Amino acid sequence: MFSPLIDELINALRILPGVGPKSAQRMALHLLERDKPGAAKLASSLQQAIEHVGRCKLCRTLTEQDICATCTNPQRDSRLLCVVETPADVLAIEQAGNYSGRYFVLLGHLSPIDGIGPEDIGIDVLLERLQNEHIEELILATNPTIEGEATAHYLAEQAKRLEVRVSRIAHGVPLGGELEYIDGGTLAHAFNSRQGL
């Protein structure tokens, strides 16, 4: 309905989660009418991030470094390793403020129905770390959803075989919810009441 380049921009904005046709139109016109410098900044940030952001070789989180800042931080307790599904979950746990160990970010969960097996979410890398590093406790903080629970169960089995102590964060977190949206207090409680598996 607008000129081709504007229509194209409106379509491109719709890949953003939560953005429907009406808000995409509003965003495109706002940028072109009132904030071309902001649009240019957004274009170049996207370009930079696409080009340089990959995964940390140790924990698989998103980062433009080879090894991310958390993995290289000597203040973090290397004997604790917490498994989460996404980088947003790491942020949520950090904001809860009572965990000082390291993370392993699956960037997903097991989902046989979608053809997502252990190696697709880096479980091979994780098991190698459990074999080669001195990790005293593996804390499973995948989401309390069906897939998250299945992933935690699978990881617990594997870790026990390697004789690594495993725990699951407590279910103060409402079932079916997503970790990244839980308040810090509930999350801190869940960490504190974690139980050996």
Added chain:
Amino acid sequence: MFSPLIDELINALRILPGVGPKSAQRMALHLLERDKPGAAKLASSLQQAIEHVGRCKLCRTLTEQDICATCTNPQRDSRLLCVVETPADVLAIEQAGNYSGRYFVLLGHLSPIDGIGPEDIGIDVLLERLQNEHIEELILATNPTIEGEATAHYLAEQAKRLEVRVSRIAHGVPLGGELEYIDGGTLAHAFNSRQGL
């Protein structure tokens, strides 16, 4: 809280209207975890639009052409000229479906308090057109807000001086509302019951 390039992308996304810190984070991680091709498409669409989209020389709407498709369309009645504030308003009126004339897009409204005078919203260009073209009716469809009303009033005065017939779309549109969010039926009604000023 994430690595620098990711934080930068999250900040850049916040220039989008209606996007707060939490949704910006969600958008950035979604793109980097799951849709790098979509992100690349968005970056290039932004770049293309920034570079090529300017204003139509005749009606001032946003377009990458010198003269936009509506202005060059011989099917449109060149004796009717409808003044709106934004390209989104043009779209809303087109979707209402009962107007066949042309448009003039102010890309704003008079606002002395913000230092926005007649020339900042192209009124000089508009008056020149009223003098040089055979326009039988100038339809004022600025928003029924204080600034939109003031702009319509100013335009009516100027057009009368040039002996051009002026009308204002009827106030079926709720006062204080924004044209682009009104349903087509109300807008069509407002067009049909427009009154000479």
